[in-house]
Amino acid sequence: MTRLAIAMDLGTSGFRAQAIDLTSYEIISTAITTRHPLPGANVIDHIHFALEIGADVASSIVIRAVNNVIGRLHISADKVDRLAICGNPIQLSLFQGIEIRDLAYAGKRKLEALGVVPPKREATVLAAKNIPNLNLPGECDVIIPPAVRHEIGADALAMMIQTKMLEKEETSLTTDYGTNAEMALFHDGQVFTGSTAAGPALEGQQITCGMLAVPGAISNLNPEPPHHRVIVLNTEMFAAQGPLVNLKDGTTIEEGDICPVGITGTGTVAIMEQAMAVNLLSIPRINTVDTELRLGEDICFTEEDLVEAGKAIGSVRAGHITLCHEAGITLEDIRTAYMSGASGTYVDPLKAQKLGMVPSHVKTIYQVGNTSLAMARDLVMDMKKLDIMSDIANTLKKTHCMFASSKTFEKAYILEISYWTEGMPMSHYRKFLKRYGLPDLLPVEGMPEIVRTVKRDIDDLGRMGLTTITDIGKHAEISAEGCVACMECAEECPENAISVMEDSEPVSLVLEQSLCNGVACRRCERACPEKVFDLNRFFIK
Ligand code: SF4
Ligand code: SF4
Secondary structure (H helix, E strand, O other): OOOOEEEEEOOOOOOEEEEEEEOOOOOEEEEOOOOOOOOOOOOOHHHHHHHOOHHHHHHHHHHHHHHHHHHHHOOOOOHHEEEEEEOOOHHHHHHHHOOOOHHHHHHHHHHHHOOOOOOOOOEEEEEEEOOOOOOOOOEEEEEEEOOOOOOOHHHHHHHHHHHOHHHHOOOOOEEEEOOEEEEEEEEOOOEEEEEEEEHHHHHHOOOOEEEEOOOOOOEEEEEOEEEEEEEOOOOOEEEEEEEEEOOOOOOOEEEEOOOOEOOOHHHHHHHHHHHHOOOEEOOOEOOOOOOOEOOOOOEEEEEEHHHHHHHHHHHHHHHHHHHHHHOOOOHHOOOOOEEEEEHHHHHHHHHHHHOOOOOOOOEEEEEEEEEOHHHHHHHOOOHHHHHHHHHHHHOOOOOOOOHHHHHHHHHHHHHHHHHHHHOOOOHHHHHHHHHHHOOOOOOOOOEEEEEEEOOOOOOOOOOEEEEOOOOOOOOOEEEEOOOOOOOHHHHHHOOOEEEOOOOOOOEEEEEEEEHHOOOOOOOHHHHOOEEEEEEHHHHOO
């Protein structure tokens, strides 16, 4: 009888999974979600939600979404013998339903006062019956890889192992350009790791017309003077020719093979770089009449998007500066850069380098795909890989740099914010770096060799192909006593997450949980003139 396994990447911006035949190791199918099921767009939002609404509620939403993904893989869940989960420590802890408060508070005293005993987060194999409500056979092995520290987990280890960077002698840097940008610098036999909450812009979220790297997303923009060719991901997740457009007004000069729906993170990078090249953009301004770039009739890129993307790029570059400072080297000492994750795979690496996402003097750039999912695949095929991950995790604990408490990172990030949001000239930026004794930022030199080790971020989608899941979240409906159906809450919501049920008595309100920006927002509550809107009720229902 065919036995099956599932490899799953619990990313901060969405989940990705593959079903695998355990006899032939053939990939059967792939499913990806277009969002994370929890409200909010980054790990801070997810932790905030879990602390405020309840870790048990957050865990149950994550498990429900995992079950949803398993159900879309076109396999019989009762034949699954193994599930390997890769992701950052927050996602893995929510999946396991274990303590997360140690990930929220760095101070030892605070944790002691709260009576928190931090879990070890070592590699482990559990029976599925120990994960409440997981829709898999009770004896199915659930493989959980180890974490290094708070914010450096299995996904970062996956990045280092899958790129094989630790097996070479050269100074190299690997970065997962996601909502949480994990990075590792390898120099002189030592590894320096860090992780920065870059925000979701590099994955196409919190951008006016943004979307994840799914079919229909603008992934690149190429010059065809005097206009620009939009490049769009097709249903097979390959880059296809979209329309030729005039960026100033969105006029379509020539139809393409595929219509764009929105802009993903790599598209954002390309739009910024291309607009700068033709002087339509000078940080932090867009030099068009309506201060927007237009990629068609309904797709725009605004100055707010520019600032959002700039902050994400800035936090990545501040991380690179910090790791080089820790290692005592300059950015020009880095010979090889590895780019992972969907953004790292689909982005035009030369455009990314021009914006500062890749060190300026690298000789080779590798684009390596979704290493987290690749690691999960390796784990279901060979559980001994867990030992390799554990060995590396133990070594890295000594040289991990926590950016949240690093003065170097703080200084570099403040300079990045000044550059991206206030337009501080690069010459001033470099003077400050010199004054602080930090590595310099030199202009790009030479043309690096580009090596794409995969055709797309998930290279083999399997014989049954890709399923894109858009309904990952939960619709929660509550009746609100005293509600006068004025719609103020719905109108105030920036994500259109709220609707009011027509003709319901008492009035019923509906919240699409995965669209919500999280409990730090609460604009809906503040907008309610009757003071009857209670966001928490939608989640604890
Ligand atoms: S307004 Fe309310 S529902 Fe909308 S994103 Fe903010 S918190 Fe969520
Ligand atoms: S703002 Fe308040 S009163 Fe108005 S629809 Fe929303 S919950 Fe009801």
